[in-house]
Amino acid sequence: MTNSTNTEKAFELATEQYESLGVNVTRALERLREVAISVQCWQGDDVVGFEGNDGALGNGLAVTGNYLGRARTPDELRSDLELAYSLIPGNHRLNLHALYGEFNGPVDRNEIGVEHFAGWMDWAASQGVKLDFNPSYFSHEKASDGFTLSNADSGIRQFWIDHGIATRKIAAAMGAAQGNPCINNFWVPDGFKDTPASRKAPRERLAASLDQIFAEALPAAHTLDAVECKLFGIGSESYVVGSHEFYLGYAISRNKVLCLDAGHFHPTEVISDKISSVMMYVPELLLHVSRGVRWDSDHVVTYTDELQAIMQEIVRGEFLERVHIGLDFFDASINRVAAWAIGTRNALKAVLAGLLEPTEQLEQLEQSGDYTARLALMEEQKMMPLGAVWDYYCQTSGVPVGAAWLEKVREYETSVQSLRSSELGTANA
Numbered sequence: 337m338t339n340s341t342n343t344e345k346a347f348e349l350a351t352e353q354y355e356s357l358g359v360n361v362t363r364a365l366e367r368l369r370e371v372a373i374s375v376q377c378w379q380g381d382d383v384v385g386f387e388g389n390d391g392a393l394g395n396g397l398a399v400t401g402n403y404l405g406r407a408r409t410p411d412e413l414r415s416d417l418e419l420a421y422s423l424i425p426g427n428h429r430l431n432l433h434a435l436y437g438e439f440n441g442p443v444d445r446n447e448i449g450v451e452h453f454a455g456w457m458d459w460a461a462s463q464g465v466k467l468d469f470n471p472s473y474f475s476h477e478k479a480s481d482g483f484t485l486s487n488a489d490s491g492i493r494q495f496w497i498d499h500g501i502a503t504r505k506i507a508a509a510m511g512a513a514q515g516n517p518c519i520n521n522f523w524v525p526d527g528f529k530d531t532p533a534s535r536k537a538p539r540e541r542l543a544a545s546l547d548q549i550f551a552e553a554l555p556a557a558h559t560l561d562a563v564e565c566k567l568f569g570i571g572s573e574s575y576v577v578g579s580h581e582f583y584l585g586y587a588i589s590r591n592k593v594l595c596l597d598a599g600h601f602h603p604t605e606v607i608s609d610k611i612s613s614v615m616m617y618v619p620e621l622l623l624h625v626s627r628g629v630r631w632d633s634d635h636v637v638t639y640t641d642e643l644q645a646i647m648q649e650i651v652r653g654e655f656l657e658r659v660h661i662g663l664d665f666f667d668a669s670i671n672r673v674a675a676w677a678i679g680t681r682n683a684l685k686a687v688l689a690g691l692l693e694p695t696e697q698l699e700q701l702e703q704s705g706d707y708t709a710r711l712a713l714m715e716e717q718k719m720m721p722l723g724a725v726w727d728y729y730c731q732t733s734g735v736p737v738g739a740a741w742l743e744k745v746r747e748y749e750t751s752v753q754s755l756r757s758s759e760l761g762t763a764n765a
């Protein structure tokens with residue numbers, strides 16, 4: 337018996353088990369196929385980008401590890417992404433940061449234009465990949481005092497306002513070209529290491545700057561603006577201007593997409609519990625699915641309870657149309673293509689688990705007050721044969737089943753990544 341036959345047999349048995357609980361497995365797989373995860377470009381090169389300034393990472397972002405093979409050019413990054421996508425079932429998006437343009441010389445952030453992303457747009461069209469975008473408010477001399485859009489200096493603020501306006505135009509062009517809105521996510525690192533005297537003034541400046549950036553209405557069919565909060569960063573331990581409350585209020589009052597990053601809250605605070613609340617008040621939600629570990633908000637996504645809970649909440653709330661799932665992690669201590677494969681496959685496995693849950697039955701038990709059976713069924717769910725359905729999904733999607741994808745990464749590491757010297761770019765220490 338071949339392995340693929342085994343996968344099919346296991347799937348048939350698993351289907352029987354799920355269907356005995358009233359779950360439609362075929363429908364779950366059809367819905368999973370529609371889920372496009374926005375894969376973050378920055379995992380591929382340790383958030384260095386292509387501005388040619390040696391990529392000193394700043395503003396609270398830090399990458400540790402020195403694994404061989406960091407992508408040093410747009411072509412290398414695209415090649416690495418192509419391998420990653422070939423290991424992940426379904427059609428997924430690419431989340432590009434502004435510092436990943438193809439600049440051919442010094443172009444400051446306030447001067448970037450669509451032309452610098454033409455190569456990415458052509459490549460994305462050729463791959464059937466849709467693009468999302470982000471202004472880059474970090475790793476720049478005008479962010480070196482820790483403040484950008486909320487800087488007390490009006491000249492610096494204007495520079496960053498112009499950057500934000502430029503990125504909206506680029507995102508709109510991407511969205512028009514791909515016939516699907518490009519989500520342009522604003523994460524602004526501004527904050528104080530130590531206790532501020534005025535928490536209010538920088539927040540007033542940030543809101544005013546954002547209002548200027550968003551003053552021009554752009555077609556929602558082309559681009560959607562998102563805003564991302566954070567509790568603290570390295571160097572902004574005491575105060576971050578763009579806190580959760582700030583952006584929740586901003587997104588609601590300006591009808592913007594709210595971005596929740598799973599690593600941006602207190603270590604015991606979870607975003608899964610926030611989804612159903614914020615969805616009552618914001619039009620759409622962007623998630624940065626990540627894994628916080630102590631001080632770091634960006635470990636590779638693993639199949640944690642919280643990951644499962646996030647995807648459960650999206651499915652249970654019937655939010656798949658209104659929640660955009662993006663990833664945000666960067667780890668330079670392991671093969672970077674493997675990091676994408678591990679994190680994205682895990683995110684999809686968790687969506688699948690949510691889609692295979694007998695939600696109606698659980699809700700009926702809850703409504704009837706039978707919390708004993710609700711807990712019992714939830715716990716029994718954990719032993720259901722999710723892996724058999726996942727393997728079948730991978731097989732029928734033409735991507736490696738089980739850990740077979742790792743062999744492809746190893747081959748690529750030997751034949752491509754290990755030949756990259758660190759001279760073209762700077763390896764992170």
Ligand SMILES: C[C@H](O)[C@H](O)[C@@H](O)C(=O)CO
Nearest residue numbers: 378470523597624633664
């Ligand atoms: C590079 C990303 O935009 C960045 O990680 C941001 O989304 C974030 O989460 C900062 O902590």
Ligand SMILES: [Mn+2]
Nearest residue numbers: 564597624664
């Ligand atoms: Mn994030």
